[in-house]
Amino acid sequence: MDLRIFTEPQQGATYDTLLTVAKATEDLGFDAFFRSDHYVKMGSGDGLPGPTDAWITLAGLARETRRIRLGTLMTAGTFRLPGVLAIQVAQVDQMSGGRIELGLGAGWFEEEHTAYGIPFPKEKLARLEEQLEIVTGLWATEPGQTYGFHGTYYDLTNSPALPKPAQSKVPVLIGGHGAVRTPRLAARYADEFNMPFASLEDSERQFGRVRAAAQEAGRDPGDLVYSNALIACVGKDDREIARRAAAIGRDPDELRTNGLAGSPAEVVDKIGRYTEIGSRRVYLQILDLSDLDHLELISSQVQSQLS
Structure with missing residues (x-):
């Protein structure tokens, strides 16, 4: 089971804060550092100092880390034209020495679109399908060849399909x-299918749908990695768990039900149950980015028991 650190910088984080967490992620032996792609905070808090752009952040981290994988959960398809996104991701992959992963979704948070003048189309999933075809098609085009795509929403003619990722x-x-x-798109385009903030039962059901869609598409369902994203709140005792839950405005019992919360032993047990339904990777949503002791505890007392 791989453990990855997943951050939500729109809630309030500078690049320097994210760099500190990414370096801790690397030093503590986690597999990867991922971040969301949002421009407006959600829920309580003031969101200060304001948003950071996902791919600018990852470009910086690509040069300041050495081992960990880097990526997005999920890049919003509404934010960037697919041809431009393919260039950005390829460049950051080169900058990292080949450590980038692209999570790509349709985009859903209308408020951030209206706040920053970003179009919010109705046909987001249909656009996402074309975006996936274009981004992967550009990368797969052999050097010296050109790429073309003529769809409902996007039109590319004689693209040099450059640069290439590392x-x-x-x-x-x-x-x-x-x-x-969603399962159909995953079966066609994904290397990994991620189930965000879902119960064991819902995850198992959705993994089954993706496997069935892959089989129907003539693809081995075992070719995909199946993963979960879950909020993390781990403490050595009930007092520490309560303190960490209070810091992010959540209730410990609710977190135990809906996330990975509790003592290291409780969390290891619950991760084991996700493993039993086929999950091979967990993205730990860390909301208090100032609490590096939290990451150290997870590394030393949770991750150490999963290898």
């Missing part, structure tokens, strides 16, 4: 709860 294949992550289109 990796021969940048892993693509697709996720979500949708029962029909």
Whole structure:
């Protein structure tokens, strides 16, 4: 089971804060540092000092880390044209020496679009399908060849399909709860399917849909990595768990039900149950980015028991 650190910088974080967490992620032996792609905070708090751009952040981290994988859960398809996104991701992959992964979703948070003048189309999933085709098609085009795509929403003619990523294949992550289109897209384009903030029962059901869609598409369902994203709140005792829950405005009992919360032993046990349904990777949503002791505890007393 891989453990990855997943941050939500729109809630309030500078680049320097994210760099500190990314370096701790690397030093403590976690597999990867991921971040969300949002421009407006959600829920309580003032969101200060304001948003950071996901791919600018990852470009910086690519040069200041050496081992960990870096990526997004999820890049919003509404924020960037697919051809431009393919260039950005390829460049950051080169900057990292081949450690980038692209989580790509349709985009859903209308408020951030209206706040920053970003179009919020109705046909987001149909656009996402074309975006996935274009981004992966540009990367797969042989050097010296050109790429073309003529769809409903995007039109590319005689693209040089450059630059190329450092990796021969940048892993693509697709996720979500949708029962029909999401599994179909994952079966066609994804290297990893991620189930965000879901129970064991819902995760098992959705993993089954993705496996069935892959089989129907003529693909081995075992080719995909199946993963979960879950909020983390771990403490040595009930007092520490309560303190960490209070710091993020959540109730410890609710977190135990809906996330990975409790003592290290409780969390190891629950991760084991996700492993039993086929999950091979967990993205630990860390909301208090100032609490590096939290990461150290997870590394020393949770991750150490999963290898």
